[in-house]
Amino acid sequence: MSTPDAPPETPDERTLRRWRRYLADERAEASVYRDLARRRSGEEREILSALADAESRHEQHWLDLLGDDVGKPVGVGFRSRALGWLARRLGSVFILALVQRAESRSPYADDPDATAEMAADEQIHEEVVRALAERGRNRLSGTFRAAVFGANDGLVSNLSLVLGVGASGVSTHVILLTGIAGLLAGALSMGAGEFVSVHSQRELLAASTPNPEVGEAIGRLNVNANELALVFRSRGMTEQQAQTRAARLIWGMHTETAALADGAPGRDEHEAIGTGMGAALSSFCFFASGAIVPVIPYLFGMGGLGAVALSAGLVGIALVGTGAVVGLLSGSSPWKRALRQLAIGYGAAAVTYLLGLVFGVAAG
Missing domain, CATH: 1.20.120 (Four Helix Bundle (Hemerythrin (Met), subunit A))
Structure with missing residues (x-):
């Protein structure tokens, strides 16, 4: 004769307080993402809105655990309040950096009441925010x-x-x-040194950027005897990859001049350096x-x-x-x-x- 399952253990008040704090933090983080999304457009707005929805999913987890013990709304911590205030007023790369740090300090990995999926979500959220902040960091990094x-x-x-x-x-x-x-x-x-340094670095990068006029020469190459594959090998491709890319270009399957830029410095590097006068x-x-x-x-x-x-x-x-x-x-x-x-x-x-x-x- 099988014994009935034991009733679930009733959580003590300390556990309930922890769940309520997590619930408040999830609501606050979702609000931060929505505030940031309102200051963005296009794909960035969609990404931030999706992160807000994910935080709402975590919010539901704590609501399910609390059930009738959800109680009155718990005040969020200073960090969450500060993030919300800054997000509503600034919405800059600094706020994304703060959110990134907040996601990296999630306690879910060590909390038995949080699921492994929630802990993994927080790690993914950190990487998403890191990527969103990267462009702003690149724009700022030179100056x-x-x-x-x-x-x-x-x-x-x-x-x-x-x-x-x-x-x-x-x-x-x-x-x-x-x-x-x-x-x-x-x-x-310092001013003179930065001006010379930035201009010198930009000139070095420009010297390594493929000449756009070279693309016009591809159509005049001898199909059976040319060195186009060597261009791609010098950019880091294997011999087979280089031969394939060169053949496709010569036979007109790809005519974009930008194809020669594979592996070369591009706009992001120049953007990260900044301008000489600005620096x-x-x-x-x-x-x-x-x-x-x-x-x-x-x-x-x-x-x-x-x-x-x-x-x-x-x-x-x-x-x-x-x-x-x-x-x-x-x-x-x-x-x-x-x-x-x-x-x-x-x-x-x-x-x-x-x-x-x-x-x-x-x-x-």
Whole structure:
């Protein structure tokens, strides 16, 4: 005689609270995706709407588990509220980066009440958001790279310069002039360097891009004796693939000039680099904005250890801010990046300050 199945165990209050929190988070994430979709068009809107529908599917899972115990709506966490607020007002690549990070931290893989399919969904959602954010990152990367490098170079180099000179015992007036000179020299150098660097890189990529006029020569090639296959082999194709592609082109099955560009640098690489003038202006302005921070106490007539402490403190705040922004944009931990920036900046400044003390004592 078979025994009847045991009734399902009634979840305790702690479990119910966890389910309700998951339900609230799923609703909030679905709302974020819908808010982002409203700011997009075409395929991106469809993709974001599909992600919202998927979060609603997860929402239904927790509703089924809760049943009559669903209770009153639970307030979502700060992270979800912040994402929703930003999505409604900005809808930029930074928000997609934040959403990407949120998806990567899903607890479902370790939660016995979440299904394996839900955990897998969250991993797929992370990759979808990563791909959506990629184009925005590419558009930003050239100018943003120059901006971040410029700001950090201005902060660290001018703080090091000001502290090193100040530690040697010179007057506040000399420290101020040194800081302003360092700002102007560094900003001009950074701007010019970025302009030359970006233009040089774009010229190198352009030199590697297939000549569009070459396509017109294909129709004049000797069918039985030509080197068209070598073009494709030099682009990374195997001998058989290259022979097949060349034959199809010569016999008129494919006449697009773009076919010669297989494996060559294209528009995405140029887009990721940015423009020379944009990178130069961004680098100049951000270096100057960073370099002015260590000088602020001396602009207001401060001197001595008070000026040193305030200068270092202001630079520390700025370094934390730039590090956090880079972390957010890359989808990684903003705090780790912020602390790394702070450690590097303070390390360089400490070395020059100690050297200034040594030279000051030696000169005295």
